[in-house]
Amino acid sequence: MSSVPAEFKYSAEHEWVSSPNAEGVVRIGITDFAQDALGEVVYVEHPEVGSTVAAGDVVGEVESTKSVSDIYAPVAGEITAVNPALDDEPQAINAEPYGAGWLFEVRLAEESGLDGLLSAEEYSAQVG
Structure with missing residues (x-):
């Protein structure tokens, strides 16, 4: 069974979202x-820092030994950071998907869509 930490929100496209910090x-x-369905991650295409995204936009991709999958923005806002460590160690996504394997950060727009995301319980029910 996959790990689904209770402190995050989840999208139907299998992204997790942390709670907003003081800067939103x-x-x-x-x-x-x-990450388990993808298999060994070998490359990550990051979104562009400073770009504005809407919830549901394709912002990058994750390439694994099995396939290439789009990364969707689960919320609307401005991309403020990407995880540069993934350039050298994309396997961090497999080893620590909720820690060192994070992908990017977003400063939430006023209408971010955060309330429309799934709870840990709802996401667990979706993935079985």
Whole structure:
């Protein structure tokens, strides 16, 4: 069974979203379920820092030994950071999907869509 930490929100596209910090910035990554389905991650295409995204936009991709999968923005806002460590160690997504394997950060827009995300319980029910 995949790990689904209760402190995060989740998208139907298998991304997790942290709670906003004091500046309204959230950290985003792919779930344990998603990294397991992908297999060994070998490359990450990052979104562009400073770009504005809408919830549901394709912002990058994760390439594994099995396939290439789009990364979607689960919330709307401005990309404020990407995880540069993934350039040299994309396997961190497999080893620590909720820690060192985070993908990018977003400063939430006023209408971010955060309330429309799934709770840990709802996401667990979705992935079985």
